[in-house]
Structure formats: C-alpha cells, structure tokens
Amino acid sequence: MQRDTWQIVKDHLASDIDSGKLLPGTRLPTEPELCEVFGVGRHSVRRAVSALAVEGKLRVEQGRGTFVEATRLINYQIGRRTRFRENLTGQGYKPSGEHLSTTIVPAPDRVAEALRIARGAEVHRIMRRGRADDMPINLGIAFHPVALFPDLGARREAGVSVTEIYRDHGVTDYFRKSTTVFTRRAEPEESRLLRQHPDHPVMVVTKIDVDTKGTALGYSEAVWAGDRVQFSFDSLDDPFVGEEGKTP
Template sequence: MTKSKTPIWRSIQSSLTREIADGILVSGDKLPTEAELAIRFGVNRHTVRHALGAMAEDGLVHARRGAGVFVTGKPTDYPIGKRVRFHQNIRAAGQMPAKTRLQLATRRPSPREAKALQIEPDDQVHCYEGLSLADAVPIAIFRSIFPAERFPDLLEALDELDAVTAALKKCGLDDYTRISTRLTARLADATQAGHLRISQGAPILRSEGVNADSDGVPVEYGTTWFSGDRVTLTLRDDA
C-alpha cells in the first residue's frame, strides 16, 4: 500500500515555521501576501490560506484585517538534559506554563514500564497523564510512571500540587536526573491530534526518558508526545 504524500499546505506551513524558528522571520514581521506566497510555492491562494490558518491555530501568526498576516512568536525552545523541568523550561522561553490533567491512577505496569523502572511485573505503578501548555497553547501530551511502592502517597501529592518535582519532593525525593532519553518521530493519531489541536497525521516527536535518584535507581519513566511545529527540542549536557 503506497503511503500518502504530505499535503502541500503542510509543507508550506513547515517551511514558514522553520523560518520563524531560525529567526529569519521574527515577532512583529509581516508575512508576504497570499498572492506572493502562492507564487513562491507554486500553489493557489487557497492552499496558502490553509497553511496560514494552521499556523494561526499554532499561535505563530495572526491576521490583522486590512493589514496582512504577522508573526506572533516562534516554536518553544525545550531543552532536554540531565534535569528536565517543564515549568522551568517554558518560563525560560518567556512563556507561561500550565498543565491540564487527563488521568491520575494506580495500576499494573506494562512490560516496557516495568523494565524501565526495574520493578517486577506484578508491582504497582502510579500513572500521571496530561497536557503541557505554553501561553495556553497545548504543546505536548505526557505520561509519567512512578513505582507505587516507593512513593505510596504520590497521587495525593500530584493531586494537590500538579507538578512532578514538587510532588516527588513532598514524598521525600529532593532531586533526580535524567539517565536516558530516546527520541522518535511519529504521526499524530486521532486522540493525540484532538488533544494537541492539530491535524491527524501531523508530525509529532516522542520522547522516552528515565529519571533516577542519586544512587541511579529509576524513579520515573516518562513518555512525551510533542507537537512537531510548536516545539524545538534541544539536547543539552547540563549538570
């Protein structure tokens, strides 16, 4: 079965988004007109309009009636290093962080989760799922898995604080660091697209990571699906 090609409007969106990310277009800049972009990309104005509409949904551009389309911002820089802290990363990018909770539950681990956390298949884990937002725009879906035996009160702490670092600290873990990260490219399924407000089949980046305490014992196995057009991931070898 032949794979469907990327829609032309999506290629235009990606090209213009890269120019914003690279600083060729900056906040406040006016984009070329629809007619000029149609000539540049060899398409009709309707296709250009579709691409600009998707960028507006991502919060990258906005239209001013009678004036044109202007750059609002650029994809969020999101460093991934030994210490990955969502709120800290988003504030460092000059944006307001927020989370929307999707699930707090205790259950059996999947084989992959048990292996990552170095626990037995019959052990229990706490599962924390939600959406990460920057300036009220969803940029990622996350799922964090923790060993329930080590952190019996973690769900209550997460329910109260809604922040992993603060909740773990309340449960007795003062610090933790990333010991492994794996990045892969994916296409958004219907559920992911709905949560992230993107089109089904749009590019997303999946990050799998394991965080450990000072003794190297895993304390969290996390999977995050980032909207490909809203986030620039940077691998950083920090302390």
C-alpha cells in the same frame, strides 16, 4: 498565467500572517465572513485555509474556529535536570499543566523494565497536558511505583509538582538517566488534544528519572507538537562528558 481564486485568498492571508498584521493566536473571521471579504465561494476559502494549516500557519479547531499558529519555536533544553517550568519561564512563556487522568495499573513490560520493578507491580499512571501561554505543546504519560510513592496520584491530581512529592519522600535530588526521541504521525486524539493539524507529525520523548543512588523514580512518554517545539541537548550537563567536551 491567472492564479486560482483559492491561491489568491491563501497568498493574502499568508502575507498578513508573515507581516505581523495577523498575530499568533488571532482568530480568523468565520468562513462566511471570509467569503464576503474576498468575494469568493466557500470552496476557495476552505482550500486556502486547509493549505495554510498544512504549512503550519493556521490551526483549525473544531467547534472553536481557525487561529493563527505560533511561528516562534520553543527551544526546549534537555539535560540531566530538565524541568518543564524552568524551561519555559526562561524563554518568557507562562507554563501550565492540565491534569487529564490518574489511575493505578499493573506495570506494562516496558515500564517494569525501565523502573526495574516486577512485571505487573502497581504503578501510578498520570496523564497531563502541558501548555505554554495557554497553547498546548505536549501530552505526557508518567509512571511511578506505588510502593515508593503511595500518595503520588492524588497529589498530582491536586496540582502538586513531582519535585515536591519526591522531596516529601526523602528524594532531595534526581536526574534524567536516559532520553529517547523519535517522530511519528499523530494519532487523531493527539492532534485534537494538541490542537494541531492532523497531517503534522509529533515528537515522542521517553525518559527515566533516577535519584542520586540510581534508584528509578519515574518513567514517562511525552508526545510533543512537532511544529511548536525544538529540542537541544546540553552535553555540559552530562556527568560522563570529560573536560574536552567528549565522552570518554
């Protein structure tokens, strides 16, 4: 049975990606160039590229081109002392963060409940995009009480880490008190900022950080690229896990 032209193009590109001939991050030739290489029309090239994007092998970025997607999943370990930078550097990635916005807003109900503050109390709302080797992997929105950290917004915008800001305010150590993970469809703006295919899902992780006395320091909601990251949870890092590795 004769295959359609677009399937031939798709299989050829997929073979080059799987064999390593086209490495992650490689920019594909333009659509007209691919048409010339394969001797096919634009429709066949577009359908082949679209199919590979849905499979997660290619990433189409409006205005920039089509790129080979990363195939190795980042194993992001979540424990009591999860730190973004340490998680990535330990796997050979270069971590970086991009500041997107800083505002002071009245705490929404869910934020006030998580931080144990009055509804409507002022909180810093910080939005950042996390990268691994310049590849976007998450969008994070963090909330911190203004009463505890009045200068946090400006310092985060200047690139100062949360850990350093906490330390300057007398917080010598802090822990992840709780974590919630669920998946959903990506919103269009999330897909754009994460540079992922609109049909790919995202994983949403919410967490609450507390100090050693149990005071809530921050609440965050992070949207992760579902085809680039997997999570592992370290039970040995949990203070409530007994010697046999089971929760009493």
